[in-house]
Amino acid sequence: MFGEGGNEGDIGFFSDAKAQPTLTPGLDVMNFGAFTNAVYVDNFGTAFLDDTMVPDGLFWDDNDIPDDESALIAWNNIAGGGWTYGNIALEEIPEGTPPNEADEIVLLEDRLIELADALDVPLAVLEEDYLAGGLVSAEIVAAAEANGLFSVDPIEDLRNSNLNFTLEIGTIADGEFTLRIDPDFAEIVENAADRGSEYQFRLAGYLDAAANVPYWDTGNADEYEDAIAAMLLLDEAEQAAALTSTGFTIAPAYSAMGFESARGHVGAITGLAPIDGGDTAAVTQGGGAQSWLLGGNLYGLASLGGSAATYDATSGSIGYEVDAASFTVGVENRLNANASVGIAVGGTTSTAEAADGLGEVEMTGLSLIGFARSNMDNGASIKALFGYQDASYDSTRNVLDETATGSTDGSQTFGAVEASYLSDLGGFAVGPMASIGFYNVTVDGFTETGADAFNLTVEEQSGSTFMGSVGVKGEYAMLGASGQNKLTGSVAYSSMSSDDLVIESGFDGLPTASFPIDGRDDEFVEVNLGFESLISSNTARDIRIEAGYGGAFGEDYERHGFQIGMNVQF
Known part of the structure; x- marks a missing residue:
């Protein structure tokens, strides 16, 4: 990149002068200071660059040697207007160059001929366009982008430490020594x-x-x-x-909002027992949706739910609170006395508020869900669903004394399976239960407004959350005027795990960088309680009401939710 080009060229791409930091040697320490090469300082400052700071380069695969590195033609000088030529060849052979080395040097005139041929542009156009340190014209950029011999990649050599040095080692008693590098940061x-x-x-x-x-x-x-x-x-x-x-620290809340809002749909489907073929009235299990007979083997279900969850801060993630609400309506076809399939639609809304006033995100979504359920004669029950959600997001981020806002779209796929096996003990039915679920959220990229220099461009992000539960479930039938009142409940040990995230973001107009945010691994106890009652009337219709509560209690996660519904048999 600087000096004589090293092993990869005859001239430094940026400058024919070496770029190296100042050195203050000591008895057992070598202190390196600032870079002094004027071209390096003007473009890259006085310190080493890391991966996030190096510019992109336009590289040319100029030979048929697979292991040979491509030649650097231009670099993306953001502050200087964009793609900028560097030194691509010597204009003349330096004095004193040995003849055998001189024969290997390709001078600028010949190099431009080769480059014009590779770009498939007239030589006169390239000769007029090329100037070391000058901008690359749009015509040449377009020709390179359309040509498979050219590619855009980071200029890795600018972030290499280039620690090429020679040490003269005297007598060492133990036959070995340690060389330690201690970086000096701002x-x-x-x-x-x-x-x-x-x-x-x-x-x-x-x-x-x-x-x-x-x-x-x-x-x-x-x-x-x-x-x-x-x-x-x-x-x-x-x-x-x-x-x-200054960072998009609230990013994990997008997955949390999807998880919490979709759980309302999951609760509506898994909380409802399949219709009993021997009874034209709907039968429900606590906390779920309600059903009504539409005619023949076709039934309807409806549910409304809400929740409030608290995610405490961990060593790798901020804390936030998520409030969610959902509704679910659908139709279900009874295949036989014990099994049914159905389809449902629903809507969700949720808000995530970050701790310490960092900001909040609001989400609204529409969902489509397919499901199947079976309630067997021996007390076994299994329910499964898969859903897709289309979502929109509005974010507010408080950065220093500014407020940045952003809007984007996204989607979620989710699914769950729940199984239980209840044994009849008189008025009680008790048995084991287990469930698993997944929730995958994808959020489109966007750029914030309102915070001037601190607006962020955030690339597309995605993350998954998985949850599993094992516990005990029970039901208690109560005598009443209708003879169909029931209490339900369950206690389960649950585990929730979400992906580690790598958020690609950066200040608007500058390159993005990768920022890692740890995923969550939470363990908690879930408690669910439900009540159902059938109110009989003297008319041809029955009205069924139901309400349920679900709570989760863990060290870093807590949730309180409700589900209510009403069904009418026609």
Whole structure:
């Protein structure tokens, strides 16, 4: 990249002068300081770059050697207007070059001929366009994009430490020694590293790059520098909170909202027993939807539910609260006395509020669900469903003294299976139960507005949540005027696990970077209680009412939900 080009060329792409940091040697320490090469400093600052900071390059596969690296033709200078040519060849052979080496050198005139031929553009067009340090024309960029010999990739050599050095080793008694590299970070980055959070460490590094890497400066570098200076005046907790606000830290709440809202649909389907073929009235089990006979073997079901869940902060994720509501309506066809299949539609709405005032996300969704259920004569019951949800999201993120807002769309697929086996003990029916479920959320990318330099571009994200439960379920039939009142309940040990996330995001107009956020692994006890009553009348219709409560209690997760419904037999 600098100097004589090393093993990959005859001239440095950016400069024919070496780029190296200052060195202060000591007895047992070598202290490297700032870079001084003017071209390096003007474009990349005075420090080493990491993976998130290196620019993209336009590479040309200029030979048929599979293991040979492609030639770098241009680089994406964000602050300088875009694709920019570098030095691609020498204009003349340097004095003193040995003849055998001189024969291997391709000069600029010949290099441009080869490049024009590869791009399939007239040589005169390329000769007029090319200038080391000048912008690449749109015509040449389009020709490269349409050509399979050209590709866009990060310029990895700019982030290599390039620690090529020679040590003269004297006599060592033990025959070995240790060479230790101790990086020296900017203060804001060092503080984040001391807190032990990889997420904060990457946020700090990204913010520092936005403030100090010149080719990233699209006019906001001073604002980022001021933000860093203000953070450094805060105490440790306040500094961490301010830094956290610069990232899309609320991202895990998208999966949590999908999980909580879809559980309303799952509860509606799995809480309802299949219609008993020997009884034209619907039979329900606590906490689920209600049904009514439409005629023949076709029935209807309806349910309304809501929940409030608290996700406590963990070492790798912020805390947030999720409120959700859902409705489900559908039709069901009884295949025989013990089994049925059906289809349902529903709507959901949920809100996730992040801890420490970092912001909130609102979601609305429409769902389509297919399901099958069976209630066998021996007391066994199994219910299964699969659903698809189309969702829209509106987010608010409080960053420093600004408020960023974003809107996007997404989708979710979800499914669940629940099975139980109840034994009749007089008025009681008791037995084991188990369930599993999955919830996969995908959210489209979007760019925020309203926070000026601190607006984020967030790439598409996806994450899955899995839940499993094992417990005991029971029912108690109560005598009443209608003779059809019932209490239901269950207690289960449940485990919930969500994916680790890698959020691709960055300040609007700057490259995005990968920010890891730990998934959740929560264990909790679930308690469900339900009540059902059939009110008989002197007319040809019966009215059935039902209400249910579901609670989850864990160390870092707590949820309270309800399900209500009414059914009418026609």
